[in-house]
Amino acid sequence: MxxxxxxxxxxxxxxxxxxxxxxxxxxxxxxxxxxxxxxxxxxxxxxxxxxxxxxxxxxxxxxxxxxxxxxxxxxxxxxxxxxxxxxxxxxxxxxxxxxxxxxxxxxxxxxxxxxxxxxxxFLEARIDPAQPERKPLARVDLRLRHxxxxxxxxxxxxxxxxxxxxxxxxxxxxxxxxxxxxxxxxxxxxxxxxxxxxxxxxxxxxxxxxxxxxxxxxxxxxxxxxxxxxxxxxxxxxxxxxxxxxxxxxxxxxxxxxxxxxxxxxSSINPVLLFPHALETRGDAIARAFVQSLTLGAGQFCTNPGLILAVDGSALEKFISSASAALADVPAATMLTPGIRKTFEQAVSNMCGHPHVRTEGRGFVGSTPNQVQGALFSTTADAFRNFPELQEEIFGASSLIVRCPDMQTMLELVESLDGQLTSALHIDEEDHNDARRFLPALERRTGRILANGFGTGVEVGHAMVHGGPYPSTADGRxxxxxxxxxxxFLRPVSYQDMPESLLPAALKSGNPLNINRRINGKITLAPK
The missing domain is CATH 3.40.605.10 (Aldehyde Dehydrogenase; Chain A, domain 1)
Structure with missing residues (x-):
């Protein structure tokens, strides 16, 4: 070819x-x-x-x-x-x-x-056989497939x-x-x-x-x-x-x-929540893993970790220091197109010039026309609340750390977020009670919630959700x-009192497709 x-x-x-x-x-x-x-x-x-x-x-x-x-x-x-x-x-x-x-x-x-x-x-074949003797009204024969x-x-x-x-x-x-x-x-x-x-x-x-x-x-x-x-x-x-x-x-x-x-x-900024005990005991390791996720594929993933929420303090400062050092060692990466590169660089420039944002780290300077530096920024919880542009996705290796005064503020910021593809909680056992308070808000806003990981890397399987409430996707269901x-790409069709010869194969009485079906509400497994 x-x-x-x-x-x-x-x-x-x-x-x-x-x-x-x-x-x-x-x-x-x-x-x-x-x-x-x-x-x-x-x-x-x-x-x-x-x-x-x-x-x-x-x-x-x-x-x-x-x-x-x-x-x-x-x-x-x-x-x-x-x-x-x-x-x-x-x-x-x-x-x-x-x-x-x-x-x-x-x-x-x-x-x-x-x-x-x-x-x-996937046909979800269902059969409710007729019950002509049912009183006071007979039941019609109903069969459904997708x-x-x-x-x-x-x-x-x-x-x-x-x-x-x-x-x-x-x-x-x-x-x-x-x-x-x-x-x-x-x-x-x-x-x-x-x-x-x-x-x-x-x-x-x-x-x-x-x-x-x-x-x-x-x-x-x-x-x-x-x-x-x-x-x-x-x-x-x-x-x-x-x-x-x-x-x-x-x-x-x-x-x-x-x-x-x-x-x-x-659109998704995929918030990462750093809980106090995990941040105190594992902050350096989390920071290095975060930078690996942030810069993977030049950050051009819809599940890229674009937002970090954590309580301000010495543990967070150590995390930022470790992340900045790790980012400084990351080579410049080639972006997919000149247009994507231009948009990324403009967005990063806007962040660098924002009066309420501090630049915490940058990656290597690029040496070819379409290469870019990674970027790490920080801001306050008040600024994040008051400037909507700080919540916008930057498509590329850029992330914003929000310094929160306490856990309640972190939760309030989560409640203010748009729908997301992923959210990640970095927790130790000592953080579980705090994390439990956040789960309802995350469930309402997120398609996939991770513990001690990052959203980049989407497993193709039966239990995966790659979706979420608007605007991460158009239909969070x-x-x-x-x-x-x-x-x-399917819809149900029901057949009422349809002659056997006109029924689709999935719904014929003899089960010629040999598939699992739900009959009278109960799963009936196909013969092996």
Missing amino acids: NIAGNLLIGQQPVRGTSGSTYAIDAATGERIGPAFGGATKEDLDTACALAWAAFDAYRETSLQSRAQFLEAIASNILDLGDKLIDRCVQESGLPRARIEGERGRTVGQLRMFAEIVRAGD IGLGPVAVFGASNFPLAFSVAGGDTASALAAGCPVIVKAHSAHPGTSELVGMAIQKAVKSCGMPEGTFSLLFGSGREIGQGLVRDPRIKAVGFTGSRHAGTELLSVAAARPEPIPVYAEM STSVGSNAICR
Whole structure:
């Protein structure tokens, strides 16, 4: 597979004619060929028409066939080998080991969803058999299953060019749910996107899936992205990016004649709470681990620890001293794009110039065009309350320490925070009573609460929540990582007194899919 700069519309490579863009070498700022043609409105319409035509057939593919399709995508991605890794490193500026790990995560979550599809539990099949003799009223026969919502628009993320992009978690979970997917590729890694798109396209063909099961579009500006969300054939959206872009898509989706769900991951500062005993006894070790988390991947993680809350005093001063020393030893890191670097540097400059903020530490000065220094700042609890800009996310390796006069003030500041993806408590056993007071407030504001760790590093599993109350995500009832991510793209359908021959296989009396079902409210396990 060779990068050609093409759109992938169904099974056809199509040369986009709405302008052209180039990938940028993240380390040098130089253009990388070839040029990528942008999609036209006609290209968008064709992709949506194909996806809609594919939907009814694709959502009724057998569980085994759909699982094999997901596994074929995973295998095809691995088959791309170094070509994919090398291009992704060049476009993102991320180190090779990180990209290889991200490829493993991408392949792993595709295979996880294949297992979920095979098991069939996501259908949540329920049967309440008729009770014609029930008094005073007979009970009708009711059977329920979940089906895919319809074609899904997925927006590739800048900071995860594989795991949250063309074949990432949104795409994998939507395909697993039975939904065709149209991906709007991120402009930061178009070559990576086309390679992965061709891997999916190849799997569609080899597995005999409907042509419109997958398409990949390029396009700068808002026309194609917002056009996708407006198209009546699109029934849900998966997005990871800035709060500004996410809220724009939410507005577009809400203004449709038929509003649709937008599962947008947008903004989080991921507060870290340092409790007194842990801070006193382990402050140095916590500080060093904090800096490792803060600077991982140039701080370009949505779960980056952007806020520290602790009671002011000598233990906190020691923590700050250790963290500042550790940060001073961290080399400058390459950011994903020049635009992201510029935004980061402006935000850090604003913090440096803020009259109520003190600069506590900086990392190495960069030596190449797209490298940046990490930054550590501190402020008072009163300033944090009174200046809303201090609560805004800085996307990159920057964090703010808030010096609190006491634990009650820490709790009040937690209560003032927006919704978060993660919160972390650093505690010893002696801190448990204090920590217990904070848990209700953290539960109301957070999707994942950690003890003695940091939010960077999101395990792909069955108990993971990567979501949280607004504005961390658009819908805090969902997760974009883990097996529950499939639920975003499903809805229940109930069948009343339906003849056996017309029932879907999941609900037939003989259980031909051999899946677990809930009958009369009780789980009935499939025969082994």
